[in-house]
Amino acid sequence: MTFSPRVFSGIKPSGDLHLGNYLGAIRRFVPLQDTHETIYCVVDMHAITVWQDPEDLKRWTYEIAAAYIAAGVDPKRSIIFNQSQVMEHAELSWIFNCVARMGWMARMTQFKDKAGENSEQVSLGLFAYPSLMAADILLYKATGVPVGEDQKQHLELTRDIAKKFNHDFKKQIKALGHKGDFFPITETLATGPAMRVKSLKDGSKKMSKSDASDLSTIYMMDDADLIAKKIKRATTDADALPSEAAGLAGRLEAENLVGIYAALSGQSVDEVLGQFGGQGWGVFKPALADLAVEKLAPIATEMKRLVADRGEMDKILRDGAERARAIAQPIMADVRNIVGFVR
Ligand code: TRP
Numbered sequence: 001m002t003f004s005p006r007v008f009s010g011i012k013p014s015g016d017l018h019l020g021n022y023l024g025a026i027r028r029f030v031p032l033q034d035t036h037e038t039i040y041c042v043v044d045m046h047a048i049t050v051w052q053d054p055e056d057l058k059r060w061t062y063e064i065a066a067a068y069i070a071a072g073v074d075p076k077r078s079i080i081f082n083q084s085q086v087m088e089h090a091e092l093s094w095i096f097n098c099v100a101r102m103g104w105m106a107r108m109t110q111f112k113d114k115a116g117e118n119s120e121q122v123s124l125g126l127f128a129y130p131s132l133m134a135a136d137i138l139l140y141k142a143t144g145v146p147v148g149e150d151q152k153q154h155l156e157l158t159r160d161i162a163k164k165f166n167h168d169f170k171k172q173i174k175a176l177g178h179k180g181d182f183f184p185i186t187e188t189l190a191t192g193p194a195m196r197v198k199s200l201k202d203g204s205k206k207m208s209k210s211d212a213s214d215l216s217t218i219y220m221m222d223d224a225d226l227i228a229k230k231i232k233r234a235t236t237d238a239d240a241l242p243s244e245a246a247g248l249a250g251r252l253e254a255e256n257l258v259g260i261y262a263a264l265s266g267q268s269v270d271e272v273l274g275q276f277g278g279q280g281w282g283v284f285k286p287a288l289a290d291l292a293v294e295k296l297a298p299i300a301t302e303m304k305r306l307v308a309d310r311g312e313m314d315k316i317l318r319d320g321a322e323r324a325r326a327i328a329q330p331i332m333a334d335v336r337n338i339v340g341f342v343r
Contacts, residue, residue, distance in 0.1 A: 013060035081320030203252025243277030
């Protein structure tokens with residue numbers, strides 16, 4: 001069987017969105033709309049694997065949906081919805097809990113990092129998280145998932161679950177009239193060079209919502225003044241910019257700021273350095289601040305407009321959930337049949 005090109009991706013509503021979410025994920029969702037059927041989810045069921053204040057969870061759910069739209073995901077061409085509105089995610093994840101093996105889950109580095117010493121005290125949901133992620137993807141028979149380096153292992157596990165399901169139920173899949181595999185072997189989509197945005201105060205740390213310093217993270221809802229202020233106060237070394245990328249080696253803060261400039265301007269790092277090589281921070285930082293304001297402030301403005309209009313957002317999410325369900329339901333009907341559930 002051939003599968004039509006379909007993309008699924010999701011972001012957890014577990015904190016305010018920042019530049020790392022934008023450059024690493026959301027921005028990459030936009031061009032995929034031209035080549036694929038695209039489904040972009042707010043994965044609220046994933047978020048609650050660790051404690052979330054219910055009011056915050058709602059706010060962040062709207063915020064992510066608004067960010068997708070403000071960044072250029074078109075709710076008509078793409079499906080935008082929140083996971084918990086399509087209950088088939090939960091149903092398929094249960095079946096996958098019974099396909100996946102304990103040992104597969106126990107090897108997940110993200111679980112080990114998050115659970116740490118505390119693995120007896122974290123939720124059972126956190127352990128089963130990758131099984132729910134596999135269900136998100138395979139519920140739509142998605143062929144490609146644009147995700148960063150940190151999610152590659154989860155995608156591999158998704159393929160393992162698909163393979164085991166296809167194998168264990170081979171006879172039933174064939175009896176249903178399917179030629180070949182039931183679930184696709186989903187690919188990790190490479191969407192340009194990896195962009196890992198670092199803290200503006202410490203180039204060895206990821207930009208994150210949990211940073212102690214207010215100035216280290218640019219949030220997607222920051223206004224123009226705040227964006228410019230954070231960039232101008234970013235930590236740097238005292239040297240001038242090099243003329244080519246190799247000269248950034250070991251200069252983590254410089255590498256981060258030049259990388260952000262390159263990503264926002266759509267240029268390569270070498271092109272940026274071709275322009276700024278030999279200049280000092282007194283020239284580069286204002287240029288970066290102007291560029292960041294030009295690219296990000298309109299998105300922030302649109303996000304604020306959208307999140308203030310809950311009626312409109314609810315309509316978009318409900319419409320997306322309905323369209324997601326229309327794809328998921330026939331697939332789930334087959335799955336129930338394949339595993340032997342009587343209906
Ligand atoms: N685990 C992903 C993350 O932490 C979020 C996610 C959940 C996801 N389901 C997904 C990403 C399906 C891509 C496809 O970033």
